[in-house]
Every structure is written in structure tokens, then in C-alpha cells.
Amino acid sequence: MSFTSFEFVIFFLALLALRQVVRSNxxxxxxxxxxxxxxxxxxxxxxxxxxxxxxxxDFYIGRRIGRAADPALRRRWLIxxxxxxxxxxxxxxxxxxxxxxAAALINAFGGHLGxxxxxxxxxxxxxxxxxxxxxxxxxxxxERLPACQSARDYTLFISFFPKLLSGxxxxxxxxxxxxxxxxxxxxxxIEAGLAQFLLGAVKKSVLADQMAGNVNQIFxxxxxxxxxxxxxxxxxxxxxxxxxxxGYSDMAIGAARMLGFQFQENFQMxxxxxxxxxxxxxxxxxxxxxxxDYLFLPLEMATRRAPLPLLRLSLNMTVTxxxxxxxxxxxxxxxxWGGIHGAALxxxxxxxxxxxxxxxxxxxxxxxFARQGSRVLTLxxxxxxxxxxxxxxxxxxxxYLTQMLNVxxxxxxxxxxxxxxxxxxxxxxxFFIDKDRNWAVEWPQRPLGARITAYxxxxxxxxxxxxxxxxxxxxxxx
Amino acid sequence: MNQxxxxxxxxxxxxxxxxxxxxxxxxxxxxxxxLLGVATEALRNNTYExxxxxxxxxxxxxxxxxxxxxxxxxxxRLSRPVRSLTTPAASPCELExxxxxxxxxxxxxxxxxxxxxxxxxxxxFRADVVPLNQTARDLWNSHCDRAxxxxxxxxxxxxxxxxxxxxxxxxxxxLVGLRAKLQKLSARAKAAxxxxxxVMGASSEFPTNRLADWSTGRLLRNEEVLRAGCNNRxxxxxxxxxxLERLLHAAGAHGRVLVVVMPISPTYEHDMLDATAxxxxxxxxEEMLRCEPKAHCVRIDQIPELHSGDYFWDLCHLNLAGQxxxxxxxxxxxxxxxxxx
Numbered sequence: 001m002s003f004t005s006f007e008f009v010i011f012f013l014a015l016l017a018l019r020q021v022v023r024s025n026x027x028x029x030x031x032x033x034x035x036x037x038x039x040x041x042x043x044x045x046x047x048x049x050x051x052x053x054x055x056x057x058d059f060y061i062g063r064r065i066g067r068a069a070d071p072a073l074r075r076r077w078l079i080x081x082x083x084x085x086x087x088x089x090x091x092x093x094x095x096x097x098x099x100x101x102a103a104a105l106i107n108a109f110g111g112h113l114g115x116x117x118x119x120x121x122x123x124x125x126x127x128x129x130x131x132x133x134x135x136x137x138x139x140x141x142x143e144r145l146p147a148c149q150s151a152r153d154y155t156l157f158i159s160f161f162p163k164l165l166s167g168x169x170x171x172x173x174x175x176x177x178x179x180x181x182x183x184x185x186x187x188x189x190i191e192a193g194l195a196q197f198l199l200g201a202v203k204k205s206v207l208a209d210q211m212a213g214n215v216n217q218i219f220x221x222x223x224x225x226x227x228x229x230x231x232x233x234x235x236x237x238x239x240x241x242x243x244x245x246x247g248y249s250d251m252a253i254g255a256a257r258m259l260g261f262q263f264q265e266n267f268q269m270x271x272x273x274x275x276x277x278x279x280x281x282x283x284x285x286x287x288x289x290x291x292x293d294y295l296f297l298p299l300e301m302a303t304r305r306a307p308l309p310l311l312r313l314s315l316n317m318t319v320t321x322x323x324x325x326x327x328x329x330x331x332x333x334x335x336x337w338g339g340i341h342g343a344a345l346x347x348x349x350x351x352x353x354x355x356x357x358x359x360x361x362x363x364x365x366x367x368x369f370a371r372q373g374s375r376v377l378t379l380x381x382x383x384x385x386x387x388x389x390x391x392x393x394x395x396x397x398x399x400y401l402t403q404m405l406n407v408x409x410x411x412x413x414x415x416x417x418x419x420x421x422x423x424x425x426x427x428x429x430x431f432f433i434d435k436d437r438n439w440a441v442e443w444p445q446r447p448l449g450a451r452i453t454a455y456x457x458x459x460x461x462x463x464x465x466x467x468x469x470x471x472x473x474x475x476x477x478x
Numbered sequence: 479m480n481q482x483x484x485x486x487x488x489x490x491x492x493x494x495x496x497x498x499x500x501x502x503x504x505x506x507x508x509x510x511x512x513l514l515g516v517a518t519e520a521l522r523n524n525t526y527e528x529x530x531x532x533x534x535x536x537x538x539x540x541x542x543x544x545x546x547x548x549x550x551x552x553x554x555r556l557s558r559p560v561r562s563l564t565t566p567a568a569s570p571c572e573l574e575x576x577x578x579x580x581x582x583x584x585x586x587x588x589x590x591x592x593x594x595x596x597x598x599x600x601x602x603f604r605a606d607v608v609p610l611n612q613t614a615r616d617l618w619n620s621h622c623d624r625a626x627x628x629x630x631x632x633x634x635x636x637x638x639x640x641x642x643x644x645x646x647x648x649x650x651x652x653l654v655g656l657r658a659k660l661q662k663l664s665a666r667a668k669a670a671x672x673x674x675x676x677v678m679g680a681s682s683e684f685p686t687n688r689l690a691d692w693s694t695g696r697l698l699r700n701e702e703v704l705r706a707g708c709n710n711r712x713x714x715x716x717x718x719x720x721x722l723e724r725l726l727h728a729a730g731a732h733g734r735v736l737v738v739v740m741p742i743s744p745t746y747e748h749d750m751l752d753a754t755a756x757x758x759x760x761x762x763x764e765e766m767l768r769c770e771p772k773a774h775c776v777r778i779d780q781i782p783e784l785h786s787g788d789y790f791w792d793l794c795h796l797n798l799a800g801q802x803x804x805x806x807x808x809x810x811x812x813x814x815x816x817x818x819x
Contacts, residue, residue, distance in 0.1 A: 451495050466649065
């Protein structure tokens with residue numbers, strides 16, 4: 001059941017109606033849990049057992065850590081939880097990747113391992129609920145959060161349907177306090193949530209899904225297109241990825257808000273960033289914060305005594321981004337994608353620390369050109385990395401880039417009536433909308449006429465240009 | 479105003495906003511349909527040469543059947559009216575329902591093709607023509623996969639949504655209509671008038687332009703639209719097969735049945751089909767003809783001359799030159815096998 005389907009609309013309206021009937025807080029929590037399980041069952045029936053297993057295991061371990069006074073014992077429970085979570089993630093997501101690479105290595109050294117392959121189903125949302133659950137246990141271990149005392153509440157935290165499939169990756173510290181008192185969305189919340197949901201639906205159905213066809217077409221056979229078409233292809237994919245994923249996040253956050261839950265924003269006008277560091281503060285915010293808090297900072301702590309602090313920082317950033325790339329999928333192209341971002345983040349850090357032209361930097365002319373140059377450079381890095389993100393193989397990415405840079409190629413020129421307006425819409429939105437404001441939240445405070453106009457605009461766009469055969473959300477496969 | 483607004487409670491404000499927004503956007507959607515001339519009529523039935531007397535020949539098929547064969551000539555040659563039953567992207571599922579309301583006849587012609595029988599290519603008007611319980615039964619009996627079932631069943635709520643928003647799910651139609659409007663308004667009006675989008679069965683002026691003249695870019699764009707329409711899959715042996723079986727039985731109960739297999743362009747076959755899809759189609763066809771002994775098959779798709787982009791005006795439809803080759807083959811078959819009045 002996708003957020004953009006009729007089934008979801010009916011499901012959600014039924015849930016809102018049922019919530020009005022349920023009188024107690026306990027009843028409401030059970031209702032949300034049952035709804036979340038039902039939602040997941042529409043994606044996969046057997047894999048629900050995995051969510052329940054992860055939830056109950058980490059709930060139990062969290063309680064044991066909470067009760068234990070002995071640091072060694074607490075540490076053992078933490079290691080058990082991390083091993084279980086990473087083991088499950090590794091088995092379901094990375095088994096074949098490791099087998100393939102091990103076999104290739106052994107074959108390269110004269111061994112004969114063939115091509116071993118395991119038929120493993122990738123459970124939907126495994127990367128998200130595993131990360132959410134791990135963050136809880138780590139937070140309990142470091143005493144940033146008390147252990148949850150209710151298995152039902154914890155399972156609801158892991159399986160809560162708006163954020164289950166593709167995030168945002170909500171932390172237990174943000175979610176669990178919200179289930180304790182009885183949640184009732186105010187009318188402002190409902191209006192803001194509905195606005196954000198509709199905005200997300202427009203991003204997904206009107207922009208991402210309409211661009212998808214031509215983007216897929218270009219990436220399916222890049223060799224037959226000319227340079228301009230390939231530039232259009234990568235611009236289109238970047239806009240599609242943004243609209244698809246931020247659209248999903250908007251719908252998830254909007255749906256949660258209508259149920260009375262407030263989640264952190266996951267995207268905040270990322271293409272208006274003037275540096276790659278700022279980009280990562282605006283793109284997939286909850287994931288980048290997760291990697292910062294649970295991987296990068298612990299790495300920094302662990303290596304704090306190492307010499308050459310700048311080099312150490314760069315290495316830690318690169319390792320973090322390489323693993324962030326691998327998180328997206330068991331394939332080397334994602335590692336390359338992470339590597340490009342890691343290298344760019346390190347380079348930016350070095351540049352900021354180095355300040356080679358400190359005297360010039362205060363000059364307004366320099367500032368203006370540096371700002372615009374940084375913007376273009378940042379976008380260039382994102383586009384370059386996205387070639388590898390989309391082509392699914394290193395050779396494919398290199399082939400795409402070679403063909404794109406070959407300005408004398410005689411390939412076909414395809415001017416897409418879907419990609420060009422889609423890219424233009426994304427650029428204009430980033431150009432005109434304040435990059436730090438969340439207008440969906442401000443929406444209910446606007447005058448009535450403006451609100452009617454805005455809702456009418458969104459509904460009209462959906463009704464006229466919305467795609468009905470919705471493509472699956474891109475980030476569902478991660 | 480703001481003071482007065484503050485007196486209106488939040489729920490009432492939200493209700494007012496939603497009602498106004500739905501009403502205005504619905505009006506815009508209706509206006510867009512009318513202004514851009516987007517087709518919303520499910521039925522495109524027509525009678526060729528109605529001045530002839532006697533029971534009409536019933537022809538049921540998709541646009542491929544009506545562009546690819548000159549039914550006016552057929553009617554004249556048989557000295558009988560020809561009644562067409564069709565809906566855009568019609569498949570046996572829709573044709574079966576349309577045939578229920580057809581006048582009695584002793585000769586039914588059913589046009590099919592590789593694309594018409596492709597289970598993944600669903601008519602946008604399916605929900606307007608095929609009852610929900612029939613769809614559900616066929617999906618159940620054919621053990622259809624979940625994605626296809628979802629797509630098919632999703633058309634039924636869409637049908638109701640279209641009462642409010644007739645443009646819903648018709649973005650391509652809106653864009654085509656918009657392009658036609660803009661072309662009319664622009665300096666390219668002359669060029670557009672010289673190469674108009676043909677109107678199925680509406681006139682004797684059949685398209686003469688050739689697929690062979692298309693640029694690679696145009697070809698790729700159109701292939702992508704077709705791929706998106708069928709999720710890049712060509713599968714057979716699903717609900718359409720069950721419907722075709724029933725359709726042949728129903729038509730066979732009244733008289734002769736002629737199954738005309740229409741061709742698709744060699745470009746389509748080469749770029750979008752594989753050997754498995756073709757084999758499945760042939761197996762389905764053979765099975766069907768075995769089920770209904772009264773049915774005879776005319777393989778227009780096996781006329782060797784038609785295997786060229788010169789005889790198609792797009793990836794699926796024959797142009798006038800193709801029609802001039804295909805129609806005599808059908809007539810020859812009709813003269814040799816079917817009684818005329």
C-alpha cells in the first residue's frame with residue numbers, strides 16, 4: 001500500500017475515524033500498532049516476523065541495559081544487540097554482495113568458487129527499522145534515554161507506519177515521549193499535516209513519476225544519446241530523486257502530524273546549499289544525523305589521540321560516507337557515490353580550515369563569486385555522484401560520463417517535455433522559497449483566501465498532471 | 479475580515495477550505511477537459527454504410543482494427559452495414575461487454591493483436607465498461623499477480639474520482655491536448671494542419687504519414703510512452719484470455735466468427751517484444767481457436783509486405799498504404815468463407 005494509492009486514502013480515513021471512537025490512550029496505541037502491522041502486511045507477510053523479532057529483542061536488551069549496573073555487562077548487552085541488528089541487516093541485504101566479492105577474490109587468485117548466490121528476500125524497510133532500533137539501544141547504553149517499559153510502545157515506535165518504509169529515521173528519544181500522553185492532533189496540526197501530505201503527493205505524482213519514464217529511458221541506453229540529452233538525464237534523475245524522496249518524507253511527516261505526532265524534517269531545500277557540508281545538513285537529514293551521531297562522532301572519539309587531526313577528520317568523514325553509500329545498497333557504485341561525497345566533504349573541511357586567501361575573503365566581490373562558484377561546484381559534485389547512484393554499476397557510470405563529456409557524439413537528442421519542466425520547477429522552488437522556512441507548518445496561520453488558493457493549486461496539479469500508475473518510491477529498495 | 483475569521487472555528491475553516499478547494503479544482507479539471515478536447519467517452523461505436531439493409535456485420539476490436547482495415551469498403555462489398563464496437567485500447571474484456579448490447583448478427587469480426595491481448599496493457603476505460611465483479615472473478619480465476627490486480631482494481635475508484643476530476647490519470651491526454659492547442663496558436667499551425675492526429679473511424683481520411691519517416695528521438699519517446707503503458711511487460715494467459723474465450727463462445731452462438739489478427743510495426747516487435755512474448759501470444763491464439771470451432775482466423779499480421787515501417791503511421795497502427803494491402807486480404811477471406819446477404 002503506497003501513500004499515493006486509493007487504498008491508503010481509504011485506510012488512513014478509516015484510521016482517523018476509528019481514533020475518534022477509541023476512548024483510552026491504551027486503546028489508541030493498540031489501534032496504531034494494529035494499523036501499522038496491517039500496513040506492513042500489505043508489503044510483506046512473512047517479514048513482519050522480522051520486525052517483531054527486532055522490536056522485542058531490542059526492547060528486552062534495552063531493559064537489561066537499563067537495569068544493569070555493571071559496565072561490562074551493559075557493554076555485553078550492547079554488543080549483543082548490535083551484533084543481532086547488524087547480523088540481520090548483513091544477512092538479508094549484503095550476503096550476496098559479500099559472497100560475490102569473496103568469490104571474485106578467490107577466483108582471481110586461482111581458486112574455483114564459481115558464482116555462489118543465495119535466494120534471499122530483502123525485507124521491506126529493513127535498513128530503516130534496524131537503524132531506528134540500534135539507535136535506541138545505543139542511547140539507552142549511553143544513558144541519553146531511559147529504557148522503554150512497554151513492549152507495545154516500543155513495537156509501535158519501530159513499526160509506526162508513516163515512517164516505517166522509508167523514514168524519516170525517527171529516534172526513540174523523539175518518538176517515545178510522544179506516545180506517553182494521549183495524542184490528539186489539533187486542527188492546526190491536521191491542516192498543516194494535510195498540506196504537507198498534499199505537497200508530498202504533488203512532488204511524487206506530478207513531478208517524480210512524470211519524469212521517471214524519460215529518465216529511465218535515457219539511463220537504459222546512454223550510448224545512443226548525445227551529450228545534451230545525457231546532461232538532461234542526470235539533471236532529471238537528480239530532480240526526480242529529490243521529488244520522490246522528499247515527497248515521500250513530506251507525506252510521512254504530514255500523515256504522522258495528522259495523527260498527532262511531530263517528526264523532524266528530512267529535506268530542507270538541499271540544492272540551495274552553498275557547500276557540500278551544508279548540502280548534507282539539508283538532504284536526508286535524519287540519515288545524515290544518524291551517521292554523524294552513531295558512526296562519525298564515535299570514530300572521532302576513538303581516534304582523538306591520533307596525530308594529524310585534519311587528516312584524521314578527513315579519513316573519518318570518508319569512512320562514514322563510504323558506509324553511508326553501502327547502506328544504500330549492496331553494490332560498489334553506491335560505495336563510489338559515498339566516496340565522492342566523502343572526498344568532497346573532506347576537501348571542503350580542508351578548504352574551510354586552510355583559508356588560503358584570508359585577506360580576500362572579506363571582500364564583497366570575492367564573497368559574491370565564491371558563493372555562486374560554491375553553489376555550482378556543490379551541484380556539480382552532487383550530479384557527478386548521482387551518475388553512479390543511478391547507473392547501478394561503476395562501468396555504467398564511467399560509460400555515462402564518457403558519453404556525456406563527448407560533445408562530438410552523434411547520438412540522438414531527446415528533449416523531454418517531462419524532464420525539462422520538472423527540473424525547472426525544482427530550480428524555481430529553490431530559487432524563490434526561503435531555504436530555512438517550513439511553509440506547510442506556517443500554512444494554518446495564513447489568511448483564508450491564501451489557504452484556499454494553495455489547496456486548490458495542489459489539488460488541481462494532482463488532478464490534471466498526477467500520474468495514476470505510481471512508480472514505487474525510489475528509496476523503498478534501500 | 480481577519481477578526482471575523484477568528485470567530486469561525488478551526489474545523490469550520492478547514493471544512494470551508496476543503497469544500498472550496500475541491501469545488502474550484504473540480505471546475506478547473508472539467509474546464510481543462512472541455513478546452514483541450516481530452517477524450518472521456520468510453521464508447522466509440524459507429525455504423526459504416528447504414529443505408530444498407532439487413533443485419534449488420536459486428537466488428538469488435540481496438541483502434542488497430544479500425545485504422546488497419548477500411549470498413550466502409552468492406553460494408554460496400556458485403557452490401558451490409560458494418561457496426562463497430564470499440565473503446566480506446568479495447569481488449570476482449572471490454573469487447574465482451576460491448577457485444578452484449580450489439581444487435582443480432584450472423585457474422586462477427588473480432589480484431590486482436592499482440593498489444594490488445596497483452597495483459598499488462600489495460601484500457602483506461604475498463605472500469606466504465608467491465609463490471610467490478612467480472613474483473614474480480616477474472617483476476618481470481620487467472621491467478622493474476624498482485625501488481626497487475628492492483629492496477630486493474632485501482633481503475634474502479636478512479637472512475638468515481640473522475641466524476642469530480644475528469645482529468646485524473648489523463649496527464650498524457652492533457653499534454654497532447656495542450657500541445658495541439660499550442661500548435662494551433664503558434665506559427666506552426668500550418669504544419670500541424672498538414673499532419674493532423676487522425677480521428678479513429680470518424681472519416682475516410684486515414685493517416686498517410688509513415689513510421690519510417692520518424693526521427694530516432696520521436697521513436698524513442700513514443701516507445702517509452704508505450705513501455706510505461708504496459709510497465710514494459712508483455713504477458714498473456716490472464717483475464718484477457720478468459721474474456722476472449724467467452725467472447726468467442728458468445729459470438730459463435732449467433733453465427734460465424736472471424737478473428738482478425740492485426741499487425742504491429744516491425745520496430746515495435748524488434749524493440750519491445752521478445753520471443754517468449756510472441757510464443758505466449760501464439761499459444762493463446764491457438765488455444766482459443768481450438769475452443770471455438772466456428773471461429774476462423776485471418777492473419778493480417780502475417781502478410782509479408784506489411785513488415786515495414788512504410789505501412790504504419792505509428793508504432794502500432796497501419797496507415798492508408800498498409801490499409802490498402804490489408805483490406806483486400808480480409809475481403810478475400812470474407813468472400814470465400816462467409817455468406818453475404
